[in-house]
Amino acid sequence: MTDATSPRPTLKYDPAAIQAKWLPVWEELRPFATDDPDDKRPRKYVLDMFPYPSGDLHMGHAEAYALGDVIARYWRQQGFNVLHPIGWDAFGLPAENAAIKRGLDPRGWTYDNIEQQKSSMRRYAASFDWDRTLVTASPDYYKWNQWLFLKLHERGLAYRKASLVNWCPYDQTVLANEQVIDGRCERCDNLVVKKDLTQWFFGITKYADRLVDDLNQLEGTWPSKVLTMQRNWIGRSSGADVIFAIEGRDEPVSIYTTRPDTLYGATFMVVAPDAPLAAELVAEGSDELRERFDAYLAEVKAQSDIERLATDKEKTGVFLERYAVNPLTGERLPIWAADYVLADYGHGAIMAVPAHDQRDLDFARRFDLPVRVVVDVNQPVTGMIPVIPEGADLEDLPELDPLADGKALTGPGRLINSGPFNGLSKNNAITKITEALRSSGLGAPAKNYRLRDWLISRQRYWGTPIPIIHCPSCGEVPVPEDQLPVELPSAEGLDLQPKGTSPLGAAEDWINVDCPSCGGPAKRDSDTMDTFVDSSWYFLRFLSVGDDTQAFDPKQAEKWAPVDQYIGGVTHAILHLLYARFMTKVLFDMGLVSFTEPFSALLNQGMVLMAGSAMSKSRGNLVKLSDQLDEHGVDAIRLTMAFAGPPEDDIDWADVSPAGSAKFLARAWRVAHDVTSAPDVVWKNGDAKLRRITHRFLADAPGLVESFKFNVVVARLMELVNATRKVIDSGAGPADPAVREAAEVTAVALNLFAPYTAEDMWEALGYEPTVALVQWRKADRTLLREESVTAVVQVDGKVRDRLEVAPNIDDASLESLARASASVVKAVGDKEIATVVVRSPKLVNFVTKR
RNA sequence: GCCUCUGUAGCUCAAUGGAAGAGCACCUCCGUCCUAAGGAGUUGGUUGGGGGUUCGAGUCCCUCCAGGGGCACCA
Secondary structure (H helix, E strand, O other), X not given: OOOOOOOOOOOOOOHHHHHHHHXXXXXXXXXXXXXXXXXXXXXXXXXXOOOOOOOOOOHHHHHHHHHHHHHHHHHHHOOOXXXXXXXXXXXXXXXXXXHHHHOOOHHHHHHHHHHHHHHHHHHOOOOOOOOOOEEOOOHHHHHHHHHHHHHHHHOOOEEEEEEEEEEEOOOOEEEOHHHEEOOEEOOOOOEXXXXXXXXXXXXXXXXXXXXXXXXXXXXXXXXXXHHHHHHHHHOOEEEEEEEEEEOOOOOOEEEEEOOHHHHHHOOEEEEOOOOHHHHHHHHOOOHHHHHHHHHHHHHHHHOOHHHHOOOOOOOOOEEEEEEEEOOOOOOEEEEEEOOOOOOOOOOOEEEEOOOOOHHHHHHHHHHOOOOOOOEEOOOOEEOOEEOOOOOOOHHHOOOOOHHHHOOOOOOOOEEOOOHHHOOOEHHHHHHHHHHHHXXXXXXXXXXXXXXXXXXXXXXXXXXXXXXXXXXXOOEEEEOOHHHOOOOOOOOOOOOOOOOOOOHHHHOHHHHEEEOOOOOOEEEEOXXXXXXHHHOOOHHHHHHHOOOOOOOOOHHHHHHHXXXXXXXXXXXXXOHHHHHHHHHHHHHHHOOOOOOOOOEOOEEEEOOEEEOOEEOOOOOOOOOOHHHHHHHHOHHHHHHHHHHOOOOOOXXXXXXXXXHHHHHHHHHHHHHHHHOOOOOOOOHHHOOHHHHHHHHHHHHHHHHHHHOOXXXXXXXXXXXXXHHHHHHHHHOOOOOOHHHHHHHHHHHHHHOOOOHHHHHHHHHHOOOOOOHHHOOOOOOOHHHHXXXXXXXXXXXXXXXXXXEEEOOOOOHHXXXXXXXXXXXXXXXXXXXXXXXXXXXXXXXXXXXEOO
């Protein structure tokens, strides 16, 4: 029926069939296992942020794991032994809330979801090492959370203190600062209130400097956006502590300022109304003053954070009828209490310099306080050179009157009204005045941080129990290491409803224990740990899953860690990454790891949107991953994720075409099936043009993958397939060796994006599975060279001629060729040539005299 | 308000300071009993606007416009 002239019957590309065909083969082959101790390949650790098992996988997971898998598969093709594990961040509120709602144990709900996600990931063909999974909710994981807690406790890095903490009235639990977004609970979006409670903290502020400084190591391999966010969050600033005497008080008061140069411009002092100092200062005042202060304090405390943070809010405050003394001038400064000064930053008190600080200026204008300019910003300086614009009329310079125009002068300048410091530049004055204060014992250089210690205790059930026993006679007693883990008791019979105290407190059999120290009756700590503790070190546990003698084996850490490439959403740009970085430094100090940063490189993938907005059930724009997989096949979805754009950009599902991806895969697949030559054909006899395209691709793709330009790789692959098709249909034909070569390269490259299709092509081309372990072929450099290139000849920048020349032509020959061109001669006419720019072999430009 | 990134074909993106390109989509044609798959081909641009540096600017500088992100009483 078929003869030479009729088209070959079109083969049917059936994604469902090839998925069913290859999945069991791979399960059998275990191509991604990393358990061979004799493996001599160099190592790479590629890690995707592990998922929270809140249901089946969704489009966001599909994107993240598609992109992470490109990287993992790529490094295998480059000859690396790639560790690419997966686990579950399985503790936390959603499981507990779901359990309450459905009357189930969080355990069952969590593990059911894990099973579902696991089977979806397998079908999705993510190249995970399935022998290295972990679940943070399992006792053999959280035992080591508890162990770490005890280690931090030993080092004074885990401690309990009473403080005003963020409290979510809906979830009935405390929250870390990091979990409060715009004054609202990160999880449930309800307004957060402040509560005075005794809670457990990790001393992350002790590491603040290192957490900032070590970010420099990550410059270039982490998104600069994330580095900025980390720096902002830690919020290091430097300046000076200045000691002010207080009239009628024995003890002086320290304030912190970043602008010691403006000390002569201080016209009043402000203390935080909720700081102990404020209460003390009014204690001896009139009844009327105390009443006014108490009313103000009550008002401030009643404010939600969201109200306090409103920047356009008018300044409020109360004059405390007391005075401080400027240590350099002896000037009396009235002391006010105002809520724009925070009790828990610096010393809870400031010197106010309204001329040079916008907040102080707003306050001064509101309460008619004096404003004195001490830095003349009309004399700005860079280094030693004044930069007043040349010819500027000094009379025309703007008046220095912040009181009138409401704008504080924050820029550089020279000091005025500052006694012996007049004439110094701002930066110079900062040094000089700080030094003057230090030598007379009135101050010292100081640093401050926005970062606060990490509040880790939670009054909820579904988390790691804190391994501390409270004994009436011995106090806080750590659970001895050999008694770990402190297992979470069954939820059965416990009321998990949030009520402000941990549900564990009601587990009588569990909470009451003998004190490990004195043997007397004692109680376990009933709080559980923030789940960010779990995820702060999980990347190390993957190296030693199943080891019940240690959290991780330092020798394995030496071998694999730190993570070479971490992949995850930008939503974790602050919280998770900061905590993992902190924990790594603690482990470094303990001598357990030899590195100080956990993730050498970070890739943030964007989100998957639908028609411009985030997908959600309530919006009714939810695209179900399982539907997409059923309709288009796994490979088409993975390819769509990679092709949609740069990984860090959001993908709008309304803008992409999974059907188009499937069409391309079918084309590629058919090309492989059209190949008629045998695997041992001699490449060099193949079509030269196609071979050049193939080898260009081989040469370019690695660099593109390594710079995460997956979309460009896919576009290049499409070009390659189109070119191959052309040779098959209207060129040298399907038997040409170049066609086979191109098809093989396509199969190997497609393994990155579409592993099922790639495997099936590989089989059609006559090879055994699995294509995932086939090495990337080196490009043949000699094929990349063009035998001739087009040189552009310009006259005065306008293209006048094009010349076909040898790629290695020298400047002189190219110039004389160009000079000989008729169109050049015509364009130059009788004008004189002034300059000739030669950039062989691509360009000659004759510039004429004008 | 401050800082920052990005504006190139309908969409997604390329282009060491040297000819403005690719993929997808669109359109036309071939093919087919019909439809679709499949194949061939053609369109498509003031590189957000303006100014500057340069022999030469998408690329460097200034400015404006638009969008994204971050920070926003942390002294």
